[in-house]
Amino acid sequence: MASSGLKFDQIGYWSQLKLDIVKDYATAYSIILAKQPRIRHVYIDAFAGAGVHQLKSTGELIPGSPLNALAVVPPFKELHLVDLDGTKVENLRQLTAGRNDVHIYQGDSNEVLLRDVFPSVRYEHYKRGLCLLDPYGLTLNWEVIAAAAATKTIEIFLNFPIMDMNRNALWSNPAGVAADDRRRMTAFWGDESWQKVVYREQGTLFGADDLVKAGGNADVVKAFRERLRTVAGFAEVPEPIPMRNSKNATVYYLFFASHNKNAAKIARYLLRKYATYGVP
Numbered sequence: 684m685a686s687s688g689l690k691f692d693q694i695g696y697w698s699q700l701k702l703d704i705v706k707d708y709a710t711a712y713s714i715i716l717a718k719q720p721r722i723r724h725v726y727i728d729a730f731a732g733a734g735v736h737q738l739k740s741t742g743e744l745i746p747g748s749p750l751n752a753l754a755v756v757p758p759f760k761e762l763h764l765v766d767l768d769g770t771k772v773e774n775l776r777q778l779t780a781g782r783n784d785v786h787i788y789q790g791d792s793n794e795v796l797l798r799d800v801f802p803s804v805r806y807e808h809y810k811r812g813l814c815l816l817d818p819y820g821l822t823l824n825w826e827v828i829a830a831a832a833a834t835k836t837i838e839i840f841l842n843f844p845i846m847d848m849n850r851n852a853l854w855s856n857p858a859g860v861a862a863d864d865r866r867r868m869t870a871f872w873g874d875e876s877w878q879k880v881v882y883r884e885q886g887t888l889f890g891a892d893d894l895v896k897a898g899g900n901a902d903v904v905k906a907f908r909e910r911l912r913t914v915a916g917f918a919e920v921p922e923p924i925p926m927r928n929s930k931n932a933t934v935y936y937l938f939f940a941s942h943n944k945n946a947a948k949i950a951r952y953l954l955r956k957y958a959t960y961g962v963p
């Protein structure tokens with residue numbers, strides 16, 4: 684039953700793959716951490732959605748990432764679900780009614796995580812967290828990624844929205860990009876160094892330098908992976924996988940980042956396994 688006014692998100696095959704990868708990882712994570720008696724492991728869904736989606740291909744309703752996490756056995760000790768959209772949040776409240784392990788927030792994750800969620804996942808309190816950062820596009824700020832890394836307790840799956848980047852910010856002619864799209868790109872990346880990854884200067888007949896696009900998806904993704912390690916400070920960042928639509932275009936890359944070697948080993952295995960599933 685959906686809350687009134689809610690239209691379910693229509694999702695494609697690539698979103699199903701993401702849901703499966705995160706579900707499989709969350710199960711492995713929960714099995715391992717539940718064996719450690721003092722540890723309280725939590726799940727954080729920063730762009731949680733309504734909890735249910737509709738498959739584009741068949742119209743079937745399927746559980747979204749928060750419902751998958753709620754079904755994990757052994758269960759997470761706490762679940763924190765955030766969404767900006769009031770109708771989706773209301774649906775999440777209905778779906779999780781009576782569960783006092785679930786904390787729901789309506790608001791901008793860029794604020795809610797930093798203010799209300801991450802500070803409670805403290806190492807000295809034996810807390811550990813798995814956080815899904817799954818925005819539609821360039822609506823996540825680098826500060827959130829850096830803050831997750833700084834806790835040393837939180838590991839992330841991250842949707843790196845290359846299609847939004849290419850469509851709106853990483854144009855062949857950078858002069859044509861709207862100021863707000865450049866700002867969104869910089870906010871996600873954390874500084875303006877993405878420009879050096881994507882463009883190089885080329886002399887013109889008249890002596891002046893023009894910026895020309897020299898970096899493609901692979902360069903952008905490689906540089907961001909390096910930032911997750913060296914700037915955010917995650918010890919382990921397996922190679923991300925491209926999530927492709929039915930036209931074989933990459934919609935986003937799915938990253939995983941952690942401080943834990945074994946966690947990365949499991950994530951790397953799952954990412955590689957699902958990467959071979961390809962496009963139907």
Ligand SMILES: C[S@@+](CC[C@H](N)C(=O)[O-])C[C@H]1O[C@@H](n2cnc3c(N)ncnc32)[C@H](O)[C@@H]1O
Nearest residue numbers: 730731732747748766767768790791792817819
């Ligand atoms: C890709 S969907 C999430 C899908 C969900 N993770 C799943 O796999 O079932 C992105 C969600 O982010 C929400 N959203 C957009 N901007 C947001 C923000 N700044 N803070 C929190 N949620 C946001 C949207 O309302 C939408 O429900």
